[in-house]
Amino acid sequence: MPSCKDLYDKWRNAVSEATKDHKHRYTCALFKKDQTISDTEQTNRCICGRLKNSHSYKGELSSYAGDRWIMTDCSGRIDDGISCGILYKWHQACLTKFLRCDINIPQKALYDLICNDYGKKPNLIISIFGGTKNFKMDKHLETAFMNGIIEAATSAGGWILTAGLNSGVVNLVGQAISEAKVMHCNLKNIVSIGFTKWGSLSQDVRDLLSGKFRKQLHPENNDPISELYTYPPEMLGSNNQQTVESHHAYMLLFDDATQYGYLGDHQPTQFLEEALKNKGNTSCYTITVIVEGGLNTPYTIRRFLEKNLPVVIIRGSGRMADIICDFLTPDAENASKDKIKEVLKKKIPNKESLKKEDYEEDLKTCANEIRKIIDVKYSDLLSVYSLNQNVNVAETIFNAIFKAKLSSHADNRDGQSPHRNISSIDMLNLLDLSLAWKSFQGLQRVFEYTEANPDQPSSKEIMKKFITSLENDSPKLADYFLRSRYNVLNDLKREDISLLYETISKTPHTERYISSVLETTNIGSNKPLGIADEFCKEFIGHFMQNLYSEESESSITNILARLKGAWRGIFQTSCRCPPRRVYTPVALKQIFLNLNFPDKKQDYSQQEKIRDLFLWSVFMGRTELAKVFLIYLEPKTCAALIASRVYKEFSKRTNIIHFKQTMTSTAEEFELYAVNCINACYELDEKRACELILRQITLFGNITCIQVAVAAKCRKFLLTACFDRVINDASYCKLDERNRYGMHKHMLILTWLSFGILAPFYVSYRTTQPEDSQHEPISNQDKE
Numbered sequence: 001m002p003s004c005k006d007l008y009d010k011w012r013n014a015v016s017e018a019t020k021d022h023k024h025r026y027t028c029a030l031f032k033k034d035q036t037i038s039d040t041e042q043t044n045r046c047i048c049g050r051l052k053n054s055h056s057y058k059g060e061l062s063s064y065a066g067d068r069w070i071m072t073d074c075s076g077r078i079d080d081g082i083s084c085g086i087l088y089k090w091h092q093a094c095l096t097k098f099l100r101c102d103i104n105i106p107q108k109a110l111y112d113l114i115c116n117d118y119g120k121k122p123n124l125i126i127s128i129f130g131g132t133k134n135f136k137m138d139k140h141l142e143t144a145f146m147n148g149i150i151e152a153a154t155s156a157g158g159w160i161l162t163a164g165l166n167s168g169v170v171n172l173v174g175q176a177i178s179e180a181k182v183m184h185c186n187l188k189n190i191v192s193i194g195f196t197k198w199g200s201l202s203q204d205v206r207d208l209l210s211g212k213f214r215k216q217l218h219p220e221n222n223d224p225i226s227e228l229y230t231y232p233p234e235m236l237g238s239n240n241q242q243t244v245e246s247h248h249a250y251m252l253l254f255d256d257a258t259q260y261g262y263l264g265d266h267q268p269t270q271f272l273e274e275a276l277k278n279k280g281n282t283s284c285y286t287i288t289v290i291v292e293g294g295l296n297t298p299y300t301i302r303r304f305l306e307k308n309l310p311v312v313i314i315r316g317s318g319r320m321a322d323i324i325c326d327f328l329t330p331d332a333e334n335a336s337k338d339k340i341k342e343v344l345k346k347k348i349p350n351k352e353s354l355k356k357e358d359y360e361e362d363l364k365t366c367a368n369e370i371r372k373i374i375d376v377k378y379s380d381l382l383s384v385y386s387l388n389q390n391v392n393v394a395e396t397i398f399n400a401i402f403k404a405k406l407s408s409h410a411d412n413r414d415g416q417s418p419h420r421n422i423s424s425i426d427m428l429n430l431l432d433l434s435l436a437w438k439s440f441q442g443l444q445r446v447f448e449y450t451e452a453n454p455d456q457p458s459s460k461e462i463m464k465k466f467i468t469s470l471e472n473d474s475p476k477l478a479d480y481f482l483r484s485r486y487n488v489l490n491d492l493k494r495e496d497i498s499l500l501y502e503t504i505s506k507t508p509h510t511e512r513y514i515s516s517v518l519e520t521t522n523i524g525s526n527k528p529l530g531i532a533d534e535f536c537k538e539f540i541g542h543f544m545q546n547l548y549s550e551e552s553e554s555s556i557t558n559i560l561a562r563l564k565g566a567w568r569g570i571f572q573t574s575c576r577c578p579p580r581r582v583y584t585p586v587a588l589k590q591i592f593l594n595l596n597f598p599d600k601k602q603d604y605s606q607q608e609k610i611r612d613l614f615l616w617s618v619f620m621g622r623t624e625l626a627k628v629f630l631i632y633l634e635p636k637t638c639a640a641l642i643a644s645r646v647y648k649e650f651s652k653r654t655n656i657i658h659f660k661q662t663m664t665s666t667a668e669e670f671e672l673y674a675v676n677c678i679n680a681c682y683e684l685d686e687k688r689a690c691e692l693i694l695r696q697i698t699l700f701g702n703i704t705c706i707q708v709a710v711a712a713k714c715r716k717f718l719l720t721a722c723f724d725r726v727i728n729d730a731s732y733c734k735l736d737e738r739n740r741y742g743m744h745k746h747m748l749i750l751t752w753l754s755f756g757i758l759a760p761f762y763v764s765y766r767t768t769q770p771e772d773s774q775h776e777p778i779s780n781q782d783k784e
Contacts, residue, residue, distance in 0.1 A: 148393020
């Protein structure tokens, strides 16, 4: 990590470049710095909030004589008034960059400053408004809110905007950021920006910050570096709510020359509007989250709604948020202003020492604003999160954005057609966001829109997004891609599978867990998919033929193996002493099927693609994706046994306890799935079920279910009625157990001495034979 001095110099240079045309700010010009103040007025305050003897202005005094602050009449300009600095919390590795600027500075300059300093533009901006003083929230709702905000910001590459003060919901966001960094050490820096007013800070905090900024700009030789850039202990140990929240990455302090009041929503709104301007091929989306709130909150909500910006209200956070949620229900959507006013008066009593007439006026204004925002035309922009919903806060945020972007109601507000022409870039960005956020409803909404615009996007672009869903380990989204009207497998190539192996091998999950298993093997191939063949040999068994190597089908070894198998079948049929059955030409044809040499390499079939994706997901430990692909495979029983076999091997070879337990339980799940499959087949047709577990599966290298089950020691599968029937059937005409005891044992020795001539007369054979079905044997296909 660069030194604090380097970080400060970089920040200072960035600020100087971004604000080179806006280096001024304003201060109160009603009193001068060295102005003589009478003793009786020493403790009196100016209308700006300062003591009359605490002004710093040195220019010409203003002639304003009123008792209400008007910035244009009461303030004077100070050139080079930009001040900045950085403060670091060593024990939490938390760095905050400060900027004190004029309240009217263009937000474009601030947006460009943060983008350039961070090095990347945001995909999402979450602005949080609401609870400040005396803010309390249910513990479960508080946890859900904290986790959801962090999940939304980190998964979408988003920024968080707050009021910046160490109180209420801002303090909650700071705690969430701190806990996220502790729980996830490799979590990238969360960009959180505090918008607050310089005058909102207490005098002590302002003095501490001003002193730090001054010393960092002009350090003295005796100033310790470790103290120069650290947070003052007075700020960290204080419960003062008029201080900055120390976990924010950026703190923008707007100065309007007063020392009271709070910053409105004008600056954050302008910042959002600047971010929404589409520059190049990138798009940014915004969401406003309302937590609790007071009488001015409905006005803030309406401003965002009028700009077509979605808003999420947290039900259960108290005060205004709960009031608005209650009026958004169908039963209350036609509530009158008087009824709204009564509810406001009951739930938000006058505790701020306002005059009665002022309080009544505020209630009336607030009721009018609520009446406007609950209008049906804003229904697509307003979303509510409740703790008893099936979706979390992050999913609610993402769904609100997609609903606002793609809803036909949003278009009808402007009198446009039900389906507006969203650009191709915008549509692809929405697809990217739905994948990054793992938003199923978002992906569903995008696909619903594309039904009316079939040429946008193309099938190849959809296939690339499908690959992205696999890389992001999103089984629900991958399944939706496979079920959609786009045939995502059509454009899939073997090179894409190979690239998946290469990409996922570099992920933290693979490096931590799968690598611990591979350390016990000698796997390593330079061929594009040779690594998959080596995986199969190592974790499934050497009885499985190669799937990808050129020699897999036509090698001399495999040809001889097929000849040997065919000869064994003929010999056993013709040489058994008690004939089992008469083989028909159709049955003999089944034996010789394995002698057919493979034709020239066929096209990459759909089942082969799903098989390769299934094996990739199994070998890379992506169990949920493996379950998705298992649904689309035809030889499901064999595939489930393969997964069980691989995960049992993973469990044996890893030294990570948690991973070992996970692999063991997952192997049992796949084994149980195979058991259920074969039991269902056995109930439907016993004979065909037995043939299913005996026949070779060409899709998986000519292996059989029995081979995999025995190799994996799948006890539940080996104890099924179908497997028992196969063993009994295979044992028919073999020596009976009675030959091991008494006189039968001596007669067996006698038949050996006669080279088998006396065997038909003195040796007992098993005589129980299962009932034969009358139908012909099933063809050598992979369907079950």
